[in-house]
Amino acid sequence: MRAQPRILFVLACCIFWLNACDEPQEVTNGRTLRIVRLSADRDTLCIPRLGPFFGRVRLECEATGTASDSLSIRWTCTGGFFPYGDQGSSLVWQAPDTALTCMVRVAVSDGQQTAQAGLPIVVLGEDQLPDVPNPTAVFSLTPTLATTETLHTLNASASRPDPGVGSELQLRWDWEGDGIWDTPWSDEPILQHRFDRVDLHYIQLQTRNLRGMVAQTGRRLIVQSPAPLSTIDMIRVPAGQFFMGEGAGGHLVAIDHAFELGR
Structure with missing residues (x-):
């Protein structure tokens, strides 16, 4: 007789388990998110x-x-x-x-x-940065003589990422040298651009690797009117380095004083 309460307890647990199995389950169409x-x-x-x-x-x-x-x-x-x-x-x-x-x-x-x-x-x-080289920023500009009608090709393929992290390199451009980047980050090293204002432009290129390290370079470009003018206007050019010549035959010349250039 003493075993009877234990048997009743076991039977109650079995009935509870069977009823629980009959309860409806959440339907998810057999899919797992x-x-x-x-x-x-x-x-x-x-x-x-x-x-x-x-x-x-x-x-x-x-x-x-x-x-x-x-x-x-x-x-x-x-x-x-x-x-x-x-x-x-x-x-x-x-x-x-x-x-x-x-x-x-x-x-x-x-x-x-x-x-x-x-x-x-x-x-x-x-x-904490590993002791490996930073990325490089290098680009070529063709043609180097510019008017407001010239479509320039800028090629930054010679730029290299940090070899310690990977081969991915991102680039962005500033056409005016005013610190405001005119293009978003991109992995495309070659693009074309037309400068629509007669002026001295300072083109800047910035590269970034996967580590977040950056490199930056720039060059000046004098953009002139496409046709001769009846009057001569002057552009004041600050001191700096200037690329003289065309293509591979060109070279940098340092001028340590400002000067005026007629157009």
């Missing part, structure tokens, strides 16, 4: 040194296994911040100004299921 791609255009960079736009990383994620047309995608991070918001399949993350390993995480939900993933991004200090 999962993140199949989580990427960053850089996973290592140095402390931003050229203003807030320099230390930005593009993040992207892709998920599968859902029939929902709308997904909720939210990002979090242990350092830095998201300057344009923390939602969406593609966004920008701003690195902090201190050396840190930041964990960036994303959570994707379709209302029934949630998938999460994360990746580390390393921000290095100056003293």
Whole structure:
């Protein structure tokens, strides 16, 4: 008789388990929501040194296994911040100004299921950078004689990335030398441009490698009117180095004083 309470307890547990199995389960059409791609255009960079736009990383994620047309995608991070918001399949993350390993995480939900993933991004200090060469910035300009109708080809193929990190090199251009970059970062080394103003232009090229290190170079270009003028106008040219000649036969000449050039 003493075993009877134990038997009743076991029977009660069995009945409870059978009833639990009969309860309806959440329907997900047999699919499992999962993140199949989580990427960053850089996973290592140095402390931003050229203003807030320099230390930005593009993040992207892709998920599968859902029939929902709308997904909720939210990002979090242990350092830095998201300057344009923390939602969406593609966004920008701003690195902090201190050396840190930041964990960036994303959570994707379709209302029934949630998938999460994360990746580390390393921000290095100056003293942590490996002792390898910085990238180089070199470009050629053809033709070297310019009018407002001339279409110039600028070729930066001779620029090289940091060999200690990888082969990827990004470039951007400033046509006026005013510190405002006129093109976004790109991996295309050759482009064409027409200068539509008669003036002395200072063309600048900046290159960036995967480490976030940069190199910069520039050259002056005098843009003239396409046809002879009835009057002579003068352009004041500051002291500096000037490229004389055409193509491979040209050379740099240093002039240590300002002068005026007629056109």
